[in-house]
Amino acid sequence: MRRSASTEARDAASLVLWVCPVNRAARLIPALGVVAALILLLTFAVGDYQALLLKGAAVTVSLALCSLVLATTLGIAGAAAKIRGGRILRFIASIYTVIARGIPDIVMILLFYFGGQRLLNAATEAMGLGVFELSAFVAGTLAIGLIYGAYLAETFRGAWQGLPRGQIDAAKALGLPTVLAFRKVYLPQLIRAVLSGYSNVWQVLVKSTAVVSVIGLADLVGIADKIGKSTRDSFMLMTIVLLFYLTLTIISERGFGWLERRSDRWAS
Amino acid sequence: MRFELALQHWEVFASGVWMTLHLTALCLLIGGCIAIPVAFAMLRGGVSGWLATGYVYLFRGTPLLVQLYLVYYGLSQFDFIRETWFWRPPAYLRSACIEDLMGWKVCAADFIPSLRSAWWCALITFSLNSGAYVGEILRGALKNTPKGELEAATALGLTDKQVRRRIHIPSAFRRALPQYGNEVIFMMHGSAIMSVITLQDILGVGRWLRAKYYVPYEGIVASAILYLVITYLLVFAFQLIERRYLRHLNIKAPGAERGWFGRSAV
Numbered sequence: 420m421r422r423s424a425s426t427e428a429r430d431a432a433s434l435v436l437w438v439c440p441v442n443r444a445a446r447l448i449p450a451l452g453v454v455a456a457l458i459l460l461l462t463f464a465v466g467d468y469q470a471l472l473l474k475g476a477a478v479t480v481s482l483a484l485c486s487l488v489l490a491t492t493l494g495i496a497g498a499a500a501k502i503r504g505g506r507i508l509r510f511i512a513s514i515y516t517v518i519a520r521g522i523p524d525i526v527m528i529l530l531f532y533f534g535g536q537r538l539l540n541a542a543t544e545a546m547g548l549g550v551f552e553l554s555a556f557v558a559g560t561l562a563i564g565l566i567y568g569a570y571l572a573e574t575f576r577g578a579w580q581g582l583p584r585g586q587i588d589a590a591k592a593l594g595l596p597t598v599l600a601f602r603k604v605y606l607p608q609l610i611r612a613v614l615s616g617y618s619n620v621w622q623v624l625v626k627s628t629a630v631v632s633v634i635g636l637a638d639l640v641g642i643a644d645k646i647g648k649s650t651r652d653s654f655m656l657m658t659i660v661l662l663f664y665l666t667l668t669i670i671s672e673r674g675f676g677w678l679e680r681r682s683d684r685w686a687s
Numbered sequence: 688m689r690f691e692l693a694l695q696h697w698e699v700f701a702s703g704v705w706m707t708l709h710l711t712a713l714c715l716l717i718g719g720c721i722a723i724p725v726a727f728a729m730l731r732g733g734v735s736g737w738l739a740t741g742y743v744y745l746f747r748g749t750p751l752l753v754q755l756y757l758v759y760y761g762l763s764q765f766d767f768i769r770e771t772w773f774w775r776p777p778a779y780l781r782s783a784c785i786e787d788l789m790g791w792k793v794c795a796a797d798f799i800p801s802l803r804s805a806w807w808c809a810l811i812t813f814s815l816n817s818g819a820y821v822g823e824i825l826r827g828a829l830k831n832t833p834k835g836e837l838e839a840a841t842a843l844g845l846t847d848k849q850v851r852r853r854i855h856i857p858s859a860f861r862r863a864l865p866q867y868g869n870e871v872i873f874m875m876h877g878s879a880i881m882s883v884i885t886l887q888d889i890l891g892v893g894r895w896l897r898a899k900y901y902v903p904y905e906g907i908v909a910s911a912i913l914y915l916v917i918t919y920l921l922v923f924a925f926q927l928i929e930r931r932y933l934r935h936l937n938i939k940a941p942g943a944e945r946g947w948f949g950r951s952a953v
Contacts, residue, residue, distance in 0.1 A: 449741070521915040523876035525883075526890055530911060533897070534904035629750035633883055640753060647760060654761035661749045661757065668748035 450669045457662040464655055468646050475642035476663060482559055482638060483628045487621060489564025494571025501576050512572065519569035524627045527566055532558040532634040559631035567624045574616035578609050611682040618675035625667055629660075639663060689902050693909035696896060703892035704913060710888070711875045713810060718817025718874075723856070725822035726829055739822070746819030751877045754816060759808040759884050773802050809881040817874050824866045828859035861932055868925035872918055879914070889913050 461469055500512035519527075536553045543551055582605060590600035632641035643660045647653030693700065728739035746754065762768055769775075776796035784794040800807045832855060840854045841847075860867075882891035889910045896906030 449744075517919075518915065521918040522911050523879040523890070523914055525879045526893075526907060526911050526914060529890075529894070529907050530904060533907060537903055626750040629752045630880065632752070633880075640750070640756070644756060644760075647756075651764060653756065654764055657753055657757040657761050660753050661745075664749040664753065665745065 450673075453662055453665050453669060457659065457666055460655070460659050460662065465646070465659065466650075471642055471646065472639065472659065475637060475639035478556070478636065478638040479628055479640070479663075480667075482556060482563075482631060482636070483625050485560045486563040486567065486624055486628070489560060490567035490571050490620070490624065493564060493568025494575050497568060497572030498575035498579060501572065502579055516569040516572055519566050522566075524563065524566055525630045525633060527562040528559055528631055528634060531562040531565075535561065555631065555634045555636035558634060559628070559636055563624060563627050563631070566627070567620050570620050570623075571617070574613055574620065575609075577616070578612035581612055582608055607682070611679075614675065614679050614682055618671065618679075621675075622668060622671055625671070626664065629664070689900070690905050690909070692896060692900055692902060693905055696892075699887075699892050699895070700889070700909065700913065703887055703889040703910070704917070706881075706886060706891070707875065707878055707888040708917075710806070710809060710813065710881065710886075711871075711878050714813035714817050714878070715821075715871060715874055717810075717814035718821050721814065721818030722821035722825050725818060726825035729822070729826045730829055743819045743823050746816050747823060751812070751816055752880050752883070755809065755812045755880060755884065758802070758812045759805065762802050768802060772799055775803075776801070805881070805884040805886050808884065809878070809886060813874065813878060813881075816877070817870070820870050820873075821867065824863050824870060825859060828863035828866075829855060831862065832858055864925070864929055864932060868922070868929070871925070872921050875917065875921065876914070 461472065465472065497512045497515060500508040504512065522530075532553070532555065535558055539551055539553050543549065586604055586608065587600075590604040595604065628638065629640045632638050632644065635641065639660055643656040644653070647656035650656075725739045725743065728735040729743065730736070763774075776799045780796040780799065781794055783796075784792050787793050800811060802808060836854060836858060837850055840850045845853065878888065879890045881888050882894060885891075887895065890907070893906035893908075893910030896902065896909070897904070
């Protein structure tokens with residue numbers, strides 16, 4: 420049978436793509452475009468404000484990372500309480516996850532900022548200490564960490580419950596000590612099971628950090644908002660912030676994708 | 688602790704609840720209308736697919752607050768926007784008014800999106816955002832439709848259009864239901880940032896109480912409780928809907944089993 424011209428063309432195209440993988444490189448173009456646009460705008464479009472904006476970006480990133488550490492800690496504690504805890508611990512953990520997931524992030528942040536200061540004052544007064552100021556950064560970290568800790572607790576618990584029971588029995592049958600069994604048998608599988616949920620929570624968490632600017636934190640959004648109002652060019656400033664968050668999203672997607680591919684070698 | 692203040696002003700809180708709920712519902716409606724063509728375009732590929740993917744990526748990859756600032760503070764700085772109807776509708780539309788049943792004055796100009804009003808800005812931003820999230824959910828559901836289901840429909844003699852309208856979309860909607868429930872709740876939570884641009888939603892009223900009586904957190908605690916109650920009412924409602932529409936699956940509704948996980952980023 421004679422092969423049609425279109426089939427031949429397709430075969431030729433796939434040969435070219437096999438020899439020189441432009442296809443793969445082409446997929447990178449949008450991501451590179453976003454990063455290039457961010458760098459260009461930051462260099463040429465904002466006058467002397469680059470240093471300020473970069474400082475704000477650093478605040479945003481460190482806020483996100485600090486919240487992630489707190490959220491992971493709370494998530495592990497919450498999952499452990501739900502799996503292994505007694506009745507009281509389990510109750511506390513479920514109250515925590517119900518409340519933290521039922522309140523919007525901005526409300527939680529305001530609650531911590533205004534209410535947390537009162538609590539702190541009462542506590543330091545009772546202990547006879549001076550007044551400590553609860554900074555916007557700390558309040559934001561606590562609020563965001565608390566919210567996403569509840570999501571992570573569910574993720575971790577789900578991963579633990581999805582662990583094949585046979586693996587645990589096998590580790591026990593081999594006589595592995597608990598710590599070793601956890602490190603060599605459970606942990607690799609848990610990490611693999613948790614990664615996609617963890618990456619999800621991280622990406623939502625990053626977007627939540629924008630809201631902390633509402634309580635006056637000088638993060639990227641807060642600084643860009645102030646500069647935009649004084650130069651009357653909010654559009655440009657907010658476009659830069661938008662591109663910055665897009666870049667963060669792209670980086671985290673790629674990073675987590677790489678981690679997930681790597682953890683596939685632990686596939687059971 | 689002066690929580691009686693919140694109870695005294697329950698009418699104001701009720702108006703805040705109305706503001707949150709009606710705006711969220713409108714955004715979900717408009718977002719749903721955006722989402723269907725976007726999801727199909729993403730599946731089909733080509734130029735429209737590229738555009739749809741870019742739109743979804745842009746709105747899902749950035750914070751809602753920044754999008755809102757971009758629309759509310761950003762667009763108003765351009766003169767060419769200030770000269771259109773979207774800034775100031777013409778006089779004959781502004782004067783064409785009637786009194787509706789409640790006795791409020793409604794003008795023709797009120798139906799033209801105005802970038803001057805915080806309400807319209809919130810509506811536009813939230814709708815576009817919701818359209819992107821729902822579009823992505825729908826794309827996944829449309830893509831995961833079992834091939835046999837569509838082939839069976841074609842074999843029965845349905846045209847492509849009929850298959851799409853009667854089989855593909857309803858079946859995808861059904862499977863997207865648990866995720867859609869999460870999206871509804873996240874939209875409701877996300878709408879709390881409209882208080883930043885002066886709208887009196889639940890949180891806006893809480894902050895108003897704080898400013899009026901100089902009580903540090905009573906108003907915000909009251910709004911937090913309201914959000915909590917509405918969230919779990921919605922969770923409950925979606926569990927009922929899932930039980931109804933997913934009963935053909937022999938398992939429990941996936942949303943009920945998994946627990947409520949919130950908006951997914953990927």
